[in-house]
Amino acid sequence: MTRPLTPRQLFLVFSHLSLLGFGGVLPWAYRILVERRQLITPDTFRELFAYAQLFPGPTICNMAVLVGHRESGTRGGLAALAGMLAVPCVLVCSLWYLLQRFGQTPLVADALRGMSAVAAGLVVATACKLARTLPRDWRNLVCAALVVLGLALFRLPLLLLIVVMIPAALLLMRSAPATGVQQAPHGPG
Amino acid sequence: MDQDDHGAIALILLAHCSAISMMAIGGGVVALTPELERLVVYNHHWMSARSFIENYTLAQAAPGPNMLFVTLMGLQAAGVPGALAATVGIIGPPVAFLLAMLRFGSRLGSPAMALLLRRAVAPLSIGLMLATSWSLSRMAVDNWQGALLLVGTTVCMLRTRLNPLWLIAGGAGAGMAGWI
Numbered sequence: 341m342t343r344p345l346t347p348r349q350l351f352l353v354f355s356h357l358s359l360l361g362f363g364g365v366l367p368w369a370y371r372i373l374v375e376r377r378q379l380i381t382p383d384t385f386r387e388l389f390a391y392a393q394l395f396p397g398p399t400i401c402n403m404a405v406l407v408g409h410r411e412s413g414t415r416g417g418l419a420a421l422a423g424m425l426a427v428p429c430v431l432v433c434s435l436w437y438l439l440q441r442f443g444q445t446p447l448v449a450d451a452l453r454g455m456s457a458v459a460a461g462l463v464v465a466t467a468c469k470l471a472r473t474l475p476r477d478w479r480n481l482v483c484a485a486l487v488v489l490g491l492a493l494f495r496l497p498l499l500l501l502i503v504v505m506i507p508a509a510l511l512l513m514r515s516a517p518a519t520g521v522q523q524a525p526h527g528p529g
Numbered sequence: 530m531d532q533d534d535h536g537a538i539a540l541i542l543l544a545h546c547s548a549i550s551m552m553a554i555g556g557g558v559v560a561l562t563p564e565l566e567r568l569v570v571y572n573h574h575w576m577s578a579r580s581f582i583e584n585y586t587l588a589q590a591a592p593g594p595n596m597l598f599v600t601l602m603g604l605q606a607a608g609v610p611g612a613l614a615a616t617v618g619i620i621g622p623p624v625a626f627l628l629a630m631l632r633f634g635s636r637l638g639s640p641a642m643a644l645l646l647r648r649a650v651a652p653l654s655i656g657l658m659l660a661t662s663w664s665l666s667r668m669a670v671d672n673w674q675g676a677l678l679l680v681g682t683t684v685c686m687l688r689t690r691l692n693p694l695w696l697i698a699g700g701a702g703a704g705m706a707g708w709i
Contacts (some may be wrong), residue, residue, distance in 0.1 A: 359592045362694055394647070395630075396551040397623020398596040399556045405624055409631050417628060421620075428593020430602055431706055433612065435591055437600050439583065452583050454678065454704025458696050459586040460662070460669035461682025463559060468687060469554075469656040480652040487656025489564040492663045495571065498564035502552045502653065510650035516648070 344411040345379070347419035353377065354423030359431075365400050365424070367458055372411060380407065400424065479512045538575065538607035539614040546599065546618025551626070555654025556617060558596040565602060566668070575596040575606040582668040590697050596620075674709050 345353065357372040358365055366389075373379045380388070388410075392402035401421055408420025442448050474480050487505060490496040541567055553561050562585075569575045589600035596619065603615030621641055670676045682696050703709055 354674040354698070356595065359595070362590070362592050364693070365594050370628050374561035393555065395623065395627050396554050398553065398594060398620065400557075400594045401596070401620055401624065402627055405627050406631075409628070414628055414632065417624075418632070421624060423619075424594060425597075425616075428591070429597060429616070432588055432593060432597045432601065433590045433604060434589055436584070436604055439587060443583070450709065451701040451706060452586060452704065453675065454700035454702070454709045455590060455697050456582045456586045456669040456700075457678040457709060458682045458693075458700030459589045460582070460665040460698070461679040462589070462686060462693050463658070463688030464662040464679065464683045465664050467655070467662045468683065470655050470658050474652060474655055481656075483649075484656040484659065487653055488659045488663070491657070491660035495563075495567055497567075498561070502554075505653055506546050506649060508652055510645065513645055513648045523590040 343379075345416070347408075347412055347415045350408045350411055350416050350420040351423035351426075354408070354420045355427050356423075358424045358428050360459075366403075367493075369400070369403060380410070394519075477516060479516050483509045484511065535607040535610050538573075539603070539610035541573075542603050542611055543614035543618045544604060546615050547622050550622045552652050552657075553619075553623070553653060555657070560601060560654065560657035560661050561599075561619075563657075563664040565599070569602060569606055573606075576602075578603055582665065585665065586624050586669075587651040588665045590694075672709070678709060 341352075353372065357368045360368040360372070370385060372386050372509065374382055375446060388406045389399075391421040392399050392406055395402050401424060403416040404420040409417035412419075439448075439452075443452070474484070487501060490501045491498065542581075549561055549564050552564075566578070570578050570581055581602065584601035585598045588601055589595050591597070599619045600612045600616045603611035603613070605611075607614070656684060666679060670679055677698060682700070685691055685696060686693065700709075
């Protein structure tokens with residue numbers, strides 16, 4: 341395949357890797373983009389991924405936009421994003437219709453209950469891994485605790501909470517001694 | 530529920546998802562779960578907590594990005610218009626922001642400022658993920674067997690390098706066996 345990829349080719353590559361991604365697309369993104377197609381080097385992948393995580397929004401979608409943009413600009417970014425989403429979206433919506441149809445059957449409902457507990461456990465594990473990367477500093481603990489309490493206990497609107505907490509955290513951190521921020525592992529979602 | 534309702538709900542979803550999309554910092558879209566649950570289950574009763582967690586599980590187990598649970602949430606609340614509204618709302622603003630940054634220069638102030646911002650955001654995004662864990666766990670678990678499965682999954686993920694798909698398959702098996 342000649343470089344740089346056209347938007348059409350980007351759409352196909354990202355559809356492919358997205359459809360391989362049962363339970364998370366990231367490992368397949370690495371396998372296809374770096375190992376099989378050799379579109380980007382491992383170092384570039386890591387760099388783009390750090391960038392994708394730094395920006396707000398779905399990390400894997402940001403990653404698609406960044407890789408697509410490198411190949412053919414804004415149109416490339418949008419094509420890669422569309423590839424990442426279009427086919428899986430149709431697929432998962434079809435599964436949803438099946439679920440509406442058969443979700444009440446006892447066997448399906450029982451299976452889903454078990455799977456849901458596992459799905460929640462996966463997120464808990466990701467949260468634990470993330471929390472372990474945080475330096476044990478009272479400022480970090482206070483900020484994280486306020487967010488948890490605000491959302492889980494008081495059911496505050498997220499927008500309000502974040503708009504208040506970001507300036508507050510900036511003020512707190514300005515007085516903190518400089519320590520390296522460790523690289524956070526990737527979570528689901 | 531008729532089509533008018535679906536249109537109105539889709540508009541609310543579009544507005545709300547766009548507004549919170551830029552708050553998905555550090556942990557990805559899953560970190561928005563507490564807010565989405567608050568909107569569609571707690572405030573508006575568009576679906577039960579059970580439906581919410583089932584949609585999340587479906588998106589997690591199916592191929593494609595896990596963020597498609599937002600699409601399913603929209604589909605459940607307001608059919609196809611709802612699915613489109615929720616998806617566009619969650620993806621649109623961050624992607625537009627990213628493309629704008631790529632186009633018009635990607636440096637936001639000094640490196641020191643960027644580091645400070647990262648240090649300030651890190652504990653907040655971890656708070657979001659912990660609140661998300663709580664929210665999903667509460668929706669997913671309604672007996673001690675379920676709680677045991679959840680804790681077992683967490684320990685497995687922290688201690689081993691097992692592919693999560695095996696755990697999901699195991700969860701389905703345990704459910705079908707009537708243990709959960």
